[in-house]
Amino acid sequence: MLAFATVAIDLVAIALLTFGIYFPRHRRRDLVAAFLGVNVGVLAVSLVLASSTVGAGLGLGLFGVLSIIRLRSDEIEQHEVAYYFSALAIGLISGLGTAPSALTVGLIALIIAVLFIADHPRLFPRTRQQTITLDSAFTDEGALTAHLAALLGGRIRSVQVRQLDLVNDTTQVDVRFDVAERRIRGGQHDELAPATSAVGVPVSR
Structure with missing residues (x-):
């Protein structure tokens, strides 16, 4: 029993x-x-x-x-x-x-x-993490951060370059950022996440 x-x-x-x-x-x-x-x-x-x-x-x-x-x-x-x-x-x-x-x-x-x-959605709702492959080779961290901020429309918290390919002119980065509040209110972040996170997969050097 x-x-x-x-x-x-x-x-x-x-x-x-x-x-x-x-x-x-x-x-x-x-x-x-x-x-x-x-x-x-x-x-x-x-x-x-x-x-x-x-x-x-x-x-x-x-x-x-x-x-x-x-x-x-x-x-x-x-x-x-x-x-x-x-x-x-x-x-x-x-x-x-x-x-x-x-x-x-x-x-x-x-x-x-x-x-x-x-794991509640309301805990840190603006925080995102994505792996992105960019179609340019960025050797300057400031330029890379500015480009990501414009692309993602949020505040960049951390950027880690996973792969820098000067031959094929690409940069693969792991980025942590805060989504702008207007994107959360408008539901735009739900459309952004699949498009950017599916671009690249972490590659070891």
Whole structure:
């Protein structure tokens, strides 16, 4: 009976995290399956190991192995890493507990609350990060910053040159900037982001 209660708590938590927070904000269907599968898989293994004297150690080892495997993927963004770890943690906390307790429920609620706040669209709504390939080779940082400010229509906070190609006359940069308030009110930043972020992919020198 206690196992059913544990499973119920976990399923409610991962459903809230995935369908209540993540998917409405980011709309990646493939990661919905990943979060649910990882959570339920870790929960199942943790429940089996909970009765073992080495259950906690094996559970933490499983957590580490799954984390390393998943983080080798190039398709996951940093905010999605947070959701992935949270799905793992919820499954592990639920499965390793001998019975549902106030501490277990509190920790799970804390994880969900932190992600709800930290990934909320109203938190730093003007801040953007994009990787852009420009059709000119900029050797002067001031000129590069001015060009990006005019192109993006915002205040440039940080610029990191990823690749400077003098032969093909291109510059690839990682830029952090604040969108102008008029763009946010007019919804223009939603049109700008796909066009600029899809131009280039970080390339190592």
